[in-house]
Amino acid sequence: MVVVTVSKDDNILESINKDDLVVVHFYADWAAQCGPMNEVIEELDKQSELRGVKFAKCPAEDFPELSMKYNVTAVPTFVLLRAGSLVDRVDGANAAELTKKINSEISKTSGSTNTSLPTAVDLNTRLSQLINVAPVMLFMKGNAVEPRCGFSKQIVAILNSHNAEYKTFDILNDEEVRQGLKTFSNWPTYPQLYINGSLIGGLDIVKEMNENGELEPMLPKKTSLETRLKSLINQSNCVIFMKGSRDAPRCGFSKQLMQIMEETDVKFTTFDILTDEEVRQGLKTFSNWPTYPQVYIKGELIGGLDIVKELKESGELLNTLKGE
Structure with missing residues (x-):
């Protein structure tokens, strides 16, 4: 079954059997974490055809009442429903945890763990997808508007001083990415700056490149x-x-x-x-x-x-x- 996109909030599951487990992804297009997680649920959907699991996507900001109903305060958030009732949830972009909780619900109704879904997307694939969400990606604590550490605040200030076009990923919202990216890129600290999918480095490297004039030519500029x-x-x-x-x-x-x-x-x-x-x-x-x-x-x-x-x-x- 194709992943359903919510188009009205009065009865989003009208085409889905009430006995099915329904997984709804509350997302926002501006959030870097949501794009790769949409790919995760699409992959899970391909694997779940005979297991009584259906998937839906809901643009959280377009459906505030529905978001409030399931206490969605940030994106991405995943709610697991049966007959419209909440049975479990995953807050944040955690593919492994989502797969684990879906499998747990499957086993409750099937009486067997043999029908479990395989992991949708391995961590390295997720990390590669996130790094390439935009030409310039900054993995940091907090976001560009509200950095949550001094190092992140400094690197944001440098990028902003060049009117750079970039996206950020808040590693405080996803422990799997936070730990995995250290190994994936062999870089133990944050923030981490990537340009065109390649690691540039952390604050010290960015400062050095900025001082010697190497950084600015690499950065795409925001258009007014x-x-x-x-x-x-x-x-x-x-x-x-x-x-x-x-x-x-x-x-x-x-x-x-x-x-x-x-x-x-x-x-x-x-x-x-x-x-x-x-x-x-x-x-x-x-x-x-x-x-x-x-x-x-x-x-x-x-x-x-x-x-x-x-x-x-x-x-x-x-x-x-x-x-x-």
């Missing part, structure tokens, strides 16, 4: 938000910012808009604002339009679903979409 937004808005004649994609809208308004657009045969590009919180919030201010979806023609905002509906009813939609 305004420049990014202008580039996105003008990537084609018709650009739609929405929740989800053309083939998989993730809210009712976006779905309605896609149905209208498909009737016009006008070529258009979509951008999933759920994948980029900076764009999601920044575009509201940039265009002075507080909701999504948003439709742009030749770089100019037309409006949202209501405006498109009005244009359709008045017979002006096609000409508007063509920029006439």
Whole structure:
């Protein structure tokens, strides 16, 4: 069975047998740990077809009531459910612990441990995936906004001084990664900086490279938000910012808009604002339009679903979409 993506919070398990064990991954696109863990549950799903285990993904911030119901306060979090009731949970990106708890629940109903799932992704594979989440990855205590040790605070300050584009991983949230990465990279302390999948080193090495001018040329630079937004808005004649994609809208308004657009045969590009919180919030201010979806023609905002509906009813939609 394909991993189900939560699209409404009133009955997320409507297509899943109530007797099945259901594992729900509460995630966020901006969290570096969540991408590799989505791969973990997809691999587990392939292995669980005959074992009565089903998997679902839930964007935690889009479903606050559901997150509150299962006491999800950070991502990634995994809840194990039967008939909607919580039977176990795993807080943090811990593939081994998740597999262990799923196997424990399987054995309770099967009466045997022979049906257990094999480990989904070994630690070295996870570490390799995490190191390559972004061109520049910093494994640290805390995050870029709230470093939780002096060394991490200093290395963040250096990266920020160069306006560097980078992602961070909080090793305090995952003991398996914290210990495993020391062996994997043969580097015993944190923070650890990786560029293009290769270890650069810790704070002392980064300081030295910064002082002799070697560091800055290696760092990709952040593009200003305004420049990014202008580039996105003008990537084609018709650009739609929405929740989800053309083939998989993730809210009712976006779905309605896609149905209208498909009737016009006008070529258009979509951008999933759920994948980029900076764009999601920044575009509201940039265009002075507080909701999504948003439709742009030749770089100019037309409006949202209501405006498109009005244009359709008045017979002006096609000409508007063509920029006439």
